[in-house]
Amino acid sequence: MTWVLSDDVTAFPGDAEDWLLRDPVRNTVPLTVLRGLRSGVFGDGILCGWFVEDDEIAGAMLHTPPYPLLLGAVPVGALGSLARELIALDRAIPGISAPLEVADAFTRVWWRPETFRRSERLYRLTTLAPHGTPGFSRTATAADRDHLVSWFRAFQTEAHVDRDADPTPLVSARTNREELVYWYDGGSPVSMAAFSQPIAGMSRIGPVYTPPELRGRGYGSAVTHAATAAAQAAGASEVLLFTDLSNPTSNSIYQKLGYVPVGDYASVSFA
Structure with a gap:
């Protein structure tokens, strides 16, 4: 199990996008941000990533500073390794936006404390x-x-x-x-x-x-x-x-x- 991270959105593989598209409702934000990245809306400093498990993509993430880290319906067990990869890159993460269980799990493993939370509901x-x-x-x-x-x-x-x-x-x-x-x-x-x-x-x-x-x-x-x-x-x-x-x-x-x-x-x- 590993995360592959890249600062080149053109490297984001079709299989990772396909993973997002399996559940376009719960992955609504990453999908729309990915489209924005490909059209050049978010500028420099982007980071994209995909989680590989048993030779298959099982998760994806996007980060477009100064916006928060975006995670869709990522397996909770993948978040510890993602945090370690981001810390190794010395990546500044101002926050996270994700389904509640994913946001809570990442917050528990991230090294900086939570300062503010906006609780949301998807309709x-x-x-x-x-x-x-x-x-x-x-x-x-x-x-x-x-x-x-x-x-x-x-x-x-x-x-x-x-x-x-x-x-x-x-x-x-x-x-x-x-x-x-x-x-x-x-x-x-x-x-x-x-x-x-x-x-x-x-x-x-x-x-x-x-x-x-x-x-x-x-x-x-x-x-x-x-x-x-x-x-x-x-x-x-x-x-x-x-x-x-x-x-x-x-x-x-x-x-x-x-x-x-x-x-x-x-x-x-x-x-």
């Missing part, structure tokens, strides 16, 4: 339910970039995620792929949501952001509905989203739209 859509919020949706364009970047930064700060990351390259790439949706009311944008172009029929909604002064009016529900419909129109048969378990309002909103729980995840920050 998948059953049947999209209607909403009654006034307004209309619009796909964002390149002309909206500065405004979108400001809302992405606000989301990162409020949600305690990726706070050291500049969202500009990501916003530009997602705008080019027509993945960002506004909800309008009264002639102005009042909420924003993103969706990922489908991979193996899977698309994920997020982030979803409404400025604090505009909350409580149904805009988050409306823009999530619009982004979900856009994902389905793009060919998604599975539409997913993550919620912050500390926010009961968002969890309730998404369930009313037709989303049901799949499993729990965690984003953990290290000292």
Whole structure:
């Protein structure tokens, strides 16, 4: 049993991607980040890896600084050796994002203490339910970039995620792929949501952001509905989203739209 690590995303083998694609729902984040890596969104300093057991790939990881280490449904028994490999490389790991049991297991073997945890739940859509919020949706364009970047930064700060990351390259790439949706009311944008172009029929909604002064009016529900419909129109048969378990309002909103729980995840920050 061994991990193979590389700083060249072109070395990421097809078998490792196939392993991720066996469960595109639980591996949703690594799959979408892998696509971003191949399109050059995340810049320098990347690290990718795959776990080999009995001559077969049985796990994969991605790290794109300054974002956390990403692990999908990796065997828990593989995490001790991964931690040792990363320590040997003197790799700075600011945190981990993974299914809960994987995040907990890695946190136990990592040498730096946990300083913050965001508990999350992954949901998948059953049947999209209607909403009654006034307004209309619009796909964002390149002309909206500065405004979108400001809302992405606000989301990162409020949600305690990726706070050291500049969202500009990501916003530009997602705008080019027509993945960002506004909800309008009264002639102005009042909420924003993103969706990922489908991979193996899977698309994920997020982030979803409404400025604090505009909350409580149904805009988050409306823009999530619009982004979900856009994902389905793009060919998604599975539409997913993550919620912050500390926010009961968002969890309730998404369930009313037709989303049901799949499993729990965690984003953990290290000292």
